[in-house]
Amino acid sequence: MTQTAGGAPEGITVTDxxxxxxxxxAAAVGNITEWFDFGVYAYLATTIEEQFFPPDNPALAQVGVFAGFAVSFLVRPLGGLFFGPLGDRIGRTKVLSIxxxxxxxxxxxxxxxxxxxxIGIWAPILLVVCRVVQGFSTGGEYAGAMTFIAEYSPDRRRGFFGSFLECGTFIGYALGATVATIIPLVSSPEFASTWAWRIPFFIALPLGIVGVYLRVKLEETPAFQTLLSESEEREGQQAGAGIKKLFRDYWPAMLMAGGLVVAWNVxxxxxxxxxxxxxxxxxxDVGxxxxDSTTSQILQIVILWAAVFVIPFLGRLSDRxxxxxxxxxxxxxxxVLAFPMILVLKSGSVPLVALGLAVMAALLICFSAxxxxxxxxxxxxEIRYGGLSISFNIFVSAFAGTTSLIMTAVVxxxxxxxxxxxxxxxxxVAGAAVLLKLRDPAGQPLPGSNPAVSTDQEARELAASRG
Structure with a gap:
């Protein structure tokens, strides 16, 4: 919707x-909650092996833990298909709260x-059930938040504001890792093996309540209300046609999105x-x-927190x-650096391991930002929410979310x-193939959207430059 408050020219959106x-x-804080949950699971993987799987087969237990991690990704496309249309009908903030x-x-x-x-075999079964609930909800989370922020950011600052969504991801992981590391260190061995490891999972509920509160309080601007109204009308009239149109006309865009998604998320x-x-x-097992686990976790916590502060800088740089x-x-x-990274990571030298993790994180945040x-x-x-949600979740589920399972099995x-x-x-390489064809979107309006600026003055200047 064009906003003309303060006399801004028609055809140019002035963001509030x-x-x-x-x-x-609010989107970033909600994302913190989402990825805190994933971080806790990842950084307590060894404890989960001991608690939920037979003790006489360590290799099977490892694969089982990461299968539990991967199963949440297998249901993500279903979550995206369910929550995407629901968000078009009842509002994105409500769905993101759910x-x-x-x-x-x-x-x-x-x-x-x-x-x-x-309880025997019921332990891993119930573990999988909880992971399915987590994965289904995540299928409706990230693409919607990404779309929302992108549509409301000024064209010249979209990289900066979009990067804060990934700040939420890294903060969530870092919080999960920090809590999972500290609690066993301050607990007695007996308590650590019985209840202390469960505390990080309990923390998720109050975090979720905070996330819901912030998202319910999130204002839906008049422009967003109009977008929802138009989306609801299209959904009610031709929901099936919209999906057919997506796969018929926009499959190249979906493949390009998929290439970037896997280059980023693997x-x-x-x-x-x-x-x-x-x-x-x-x-x-590979020579x-x-x-030790404490050193490993501390190194990764430090690197994750460092990434939080670098990501906005790279986001701002991408706008320039x-x-x-x-x-x-x-x-x-x-x-170029993949093999050298693994070489130093297997060395057992703490400084070299720290270097390897830091390089991996630095390369990752080039995508994250x-x-x-x-x-x-x-x-x-008109097709952005559905196209992004479906392509993002399919490619993450098929390739990125199974990374731990596949790597554990083949190694x-x-x-x-x-x-x-x-x-x-x-x-x-898949990401590089996409970049060869990608048109750089920095500073440009989103396809099908009006140019977006921060102030009425910028709008008038833009209108004058366009003649």
Missing amino acids: NATMKRAVG TVIMMAVGTFLLGFIPSYSA PNYMLTSYMPTYLEENVK GTAI VGRKPILWAGAIGTI TCPSTLPALFPT LATGWAYWPAVYLIIFA
Whole structure:
């Protein structure tokens, strides 16, 4: 919707900075809650093995833990298909509130599951049920928040504001890792093995309540209300036609989105969900030297928190130099440095492991800081939410979310340490292939949308420059 408050010219959207910043903040805080839950699961993977799986088969337990992680990704496309149209009908803030509380409740209940020694096979079954709830909710979360922020950011600052969504992701992971690391250190051995490890899962519920409160309080601007009204009308008249149109006319955009999604999210889950197990356990099976779990977790916590402060800088930089230069740095850097990263990670030297993790994180955030503002620009307004939601969740589920499961299985089966490097290179090449064809969206209006600026003065200047 064109906003002309203060005499701004027709055809140019002037964003309400105060409302936009509140929207970005609420979306990011909700994302913190979502990814705190995933972070807790990833950083307590070893404890989950001991609690929920048979103790006489460690390899099977490892695969089982990561299968529980991967199953949540298998239901994400279903969550996207369900929550996407629902958001068009009842409002995005309401749906984002539903998804965050579902994730929090699923994680909270996971903390109450009795151990394998108490209930046998029901322990891993209930674990999977909780993970399904988490995954289904996440399917409706991220693409909607990404679309919302992108549509309400000024064209020249979309990279900066979009990057805060990923700040929420890293903060959530870092909080999950921090809590999962500290609680066992301050607990007695007996309490740590019985109830202390459950406390991080219990924390998810109050975090979810905070997320719901912030999202319910999130203002829906008149422009957003109009967008919802138009979406509801289209949904009611031709929902099936919209999906058919998406796959018929926009499959190239979906493939391009998928290439960026895997180049971004495979390193993401390699770093945050698989590396703790690789450094502490798998590396011993491939002739490397493991580091103790506390050191591993502290290193990753420090790196995750450092990334939080770097991501907005890269987002702002992408508004100035373009998205593609930063994305190219991530793709080429991963291709060139993947094998050296794994070489130092298996060394057992704490400084070298820290260096390897830092390099992996630096390459990852080249994507994290720019993709939230790049992906929404692949689709026009009338198909953006559905196209982004479906393509994002399909590719994350098929390739990125299974990273830990696949890496654990192939590393243990072959005894070769460098499978993570091969996996990273494959998907970095996929991202590079997309970049060859991608038109840099930095500073440009979203397809099908009016130019968006921050002030009436900018709007008048833009109108004058357009003649």
